[in-house]
Amino acid sequence: MGIIDRARVYSPWLYHLHCGGCNGCDIETLAALAPRFDAERFGIQLVASPRHADILVTTGCVPKQFIPMVKRVYEQVPEPKVVVAIGGCACGGSLFYEEEPENYAILGSPDLMIPVDVYVPGCAPKPEQIINGIVQGILKLAAKGSSRKRREV
Amino acid sequence: MADPVITTIEIILMVPVALILGVLFLFLFRKLNARFQWRVGPVIRMYSDLAPLIGKTRIWQPLYDILKLFGKDTIITDVAHRRLFVYSPYFSLLFAISAAFFIPFPGMELLSSVPYSLVIASYLIISSILFTILGPVASGSPWGAIGARREVELFLVSELSFVLSIFSIALSSGTLVISEIAGRGWSAPSILLSLTSGLLLFVAMLGKLHIKPFDMPEAEAEIVAGPYTEYSGKLLGIYFLSKTFLTYVLVALFIALILPPASTSIFWLPAWAFAAMVLVFLLTVVQVLNPRYRINNALYWYVKVVIPVGLVSFIIAFFIRVVA
Numbered sequence: 001m002g003i004i005d006r007a008r009v010y011s012p013w014l015y016h017l018h019c020g021g022c023n024g025c026d027i028e029t030l031a032a033l034a035p036r037f038d039a040e041r042f043g044i045q046l047v048a049s050p051r052h053a054d055i056l057v058t059t060g061c062v063p064k065q066f067i068p069m070v071k072r073v074y075e076q077v078p079e080p081k082v083v084v085a086i087g088g089c090a091c092g093g094s095l096f097y098e099e100e101p102e103n104y105a106i107l108g109s110p111d112l113m114i115p116v117d118v119y120v121p122g123c124a125p126k127p128e129q130i131i132n133g134i135v136q137g138i139l140k141l142a143a144k145g146s147s148r149k150r151r152e153v
Numbered sequence: 154m155a156d157p158v159i160t161t162i163e164i165i166l167m168v169p170v171a172l173i174l175g176v177l178f179l180f181l182f183r184k185l186n187a188r189f190q191w192r193v194g195p196v197i198r199m200y201s202d203l204a205p206l207i208g209k210t211r212i213w214q215p216l217y218d219i220l221k222l223f224g225k226d227t228i229i230t231d232v233a234h235r236r237l238f239v240y241s242p243y244f245s246l247l248f249a250i251s252a253a254f255f256i257p258f259p260g261m262e263l264l265s266s267v268p269y270s271l272v273i274a275s276y277l278i279i280s281s282i283l284f285t286i287l288g289p290v291a292s293g294s295p296w297g298a299i300g301a302r303r304e305v306e307l308f309l310v311s312e313l314s315f316v317l318s319i320f321s322i323a324l325s326s327g328t329l330v331i332s333e334i335a336g337r338g339w340s341a342p343s344i345l346l347s348l349t350s351g352l353l354l355f356v357a358m359l360g361k362l363h364i365k366p367f368d369m370p371e372a373e374a375e376i377v378a379g380p381y382t383e384y385s386g387k388l389l390g391i392y393f394l395s396k397t398f399l400t401y402v403l404v405a406l407f408i409a410l411i412l413p414p415a416s417t418s419i420f421w422l423p424a425w426a427f428a429a430m431v432l433v434f435l436l437t438v439v440q441v442l443n444p445r446y447r448i449n450n451a452l453y454w455y456v457k458v459v460i461p462v463g464l465v466s467f468i469i470a471f472f473i474r475v476v477a
Contacts, residue, residue: 007220010208038192040183042207043214048373049296051228051385054221078226078385145224 008054008080008145011043012138015053017073019110021060024124025087029057032127032134039131050076055137058116061089061096062107074114080144082137085109085116086130088123163261164254170261171253172216175397178404178433179215185437215397222390230383232293241288242384242391245281249398252277256405257335260419265332265409271319272329274406278315281399282308282361285392289380300379303448304370310455311360311367317463318353321346322410325470335409335416342473349466351411353459358403358436360455362396365440369448404429 018026033039033046047053050073062070074083088094093108110116117140120133180195187194195211211217229235255274257265264270286304289297323329325346326337337343360367371379381389408428409416415425446454 004220004224006208007217008224010211010217011214011221013218035191038187038194040187041193041196041211043195043211043217047378049378049382051383052378052381052389054225076228078228080225 002146005142005146009138009142011045012054012134012141013045013047013052014055014057014134015047015050015073015077017050017056017058017070019058019060019066019070019090020063020106021087021089025059025090028124028127029059029086029130032130037127037131039134044134051078053077054081054141055134056081056083057086057134058083058090058110059086061093062110062113063105064107065105067107067113070110071113080141082117082141082144083110083114084118084120084133084137085111086120086125086133088121090116091119091121094123160262160264163263167253167258167261167263168250170258171250171398171401172394174404174429175399175401176213176216178400178429179397180212181430181433182437182440183214185434186441189437189441215393219390219393219397222385222393223387225386227386227388228383230293233383234291234293237291238288238383239388241284241291242388242395245284245288246391246395246398248277248281248284249395249402252281252402253398253405255331256402257332257409257416258405259416259422259425262332265335266330269329270331271323271334274331274402275315275319278361278399278402278406279312281395285380285395288388288392289383292383294383296377296382297380299376300370300382303376304380306448306452307360307367307370310452310459311357314353314360314455314459314463315357317459317466318350318357319410321350321353321463321466321470324467325473327474331406331409332417335413337413339413340473342469342476346466346469346473347411349462349469351407353462353466354407354411355432355435356455356459358407359439360451361403362400362436364436366443366446366454367451368445369451372445404432407432 016026016029031037033044050056056074056077058070085091089096090109093106096103096106097108118133118136120129122129184194195214197210197212199207199209199211229238252274254264255270255277257263267273286301286308289301322334325343326334328334358364363371371381381392384392405416408425412428415421415428
């Protein structure tokens with residue numbers, strides 16, 4: 001493992017994308033970063049701009065008006081990147097998802113428009129679960145980073 | 154001036170030394186910050202069951218952050234002024250590294266004995282910060298522009314404090330050469346001068362390193378990431394590297410100017426290290442105790458505090474120069 005691949009595992013930065021949830025998962029996500037669980041021990045930090053992020057943490061079922069924003073934020077995250085969907089709504093739309101007839105306002109899980117790598121189910125998942133999901137995301141990130149060609153344009 | 158061969162070796166040696174010390178200062182800053190917030194912060198000794206997987210220590214966490222950014226894609230937006238956007242981080246880094254060459258380190262005189270080295274060092278520090286303003290302005294992002302504007306306003310007042318401090322010390326010792334200032338003796342009025350101009354330099358450091366009451370250029374909750382909003386990958390890594398060097402430069406300059414003999418000889422190294430740790434500790438205390446000022450409050454505060462203290466500092470310096 002090269003030094004840069006190692007550094008990628010050591011300092012994953014999160015960008016928290018809230019797309020139309022009830023705030024339950026957001027509170028639990030922030031609890032994972034607060035004193036009790038303190039993810040900064042392992043270099044995990046919350047960043048303010050998607051351009052700085054490695055891991056996109058999404059919560060909530062996506063309202064239809066929010067689709068372009070989700071796509072845009074996803075495209076703003078530089079490669080290699082991983083998306084972690086947190087909560088029942090982000091995993092499958094939960095009770096807001098309707099196939100036939102389609103819900104007039106809610107699309108459902110963000111995996112209908114962007115590729116999601118890790119799912120953390122629960123309503124709301126506990127901080128331990130969220131940290132476990134982020135660790136799975138870091139492992140995928142390391143695999144993506146080392147398989148990437150160095151001389152891409 | 155010393156032997157050119159020795160000076161060249163010292164300059165080559167200075168780059169890794171400054172980088173390592175800058176990373177350690179930033180680590181200490183993050184760790185103390187976390188401890189004040191009742192968190193653990195980046196762990197010094199990793200838990201034994203996790204150590205084989207994710208490394209033995211996180212003392213080098215700021216360096217890992219930079220290395221990781223070097224391994225990521227760099228996105229350049231269409232609206233950016235491409236050339237200025239790409240080259241600004243490199244110039245900022247270049248000036249920050251070259252500022253380190255003009256500041257003495259215990260056992261290494263470097264270029265601090267060249268004439269007017271104090272003026273050269275302060276100009277290099279200013280230029281480094283100037284390029285952290287130019288790049289974001291060229292990025293074409295409104296958040297970058299707001300961050301850069303706040304940075305300019307903060308820069309003007311913190312520069313006032315910086316200049317008042319270093320030139321009152323220069324006036325008292327009658328020289329503009331850092332190595333002569335760093336080797337000056339102590340007397341009762343010079344202790345008083347160290348207190349007033351030390352306070353001014355400390356306040357200037359708060360503004361230049363964006364520490365809490367004055368972190369409005371990078372205010373996350375309001376303007377995304379401020380000047381760095383559009384930067385990603387390698388260019389962001391270079392900005393962080395430049396900030397690492399700047400942290401070392403400001404701490405070393407503080408010790409060289411305010412605590413005289415500590416940067417002259419290798420035997421003072423433990424005292425230098427202790428002083429640097431205390432300085433980083435004080436910066437952290439200020440960071441954790443304060444909320445973020447609005448930009449107009451910060452300007453008003455600087456003018457209200459810095460100008461009277463600067464005047465007192467100049468009067469003491471004048472007294473030392475004329476009487477002593």
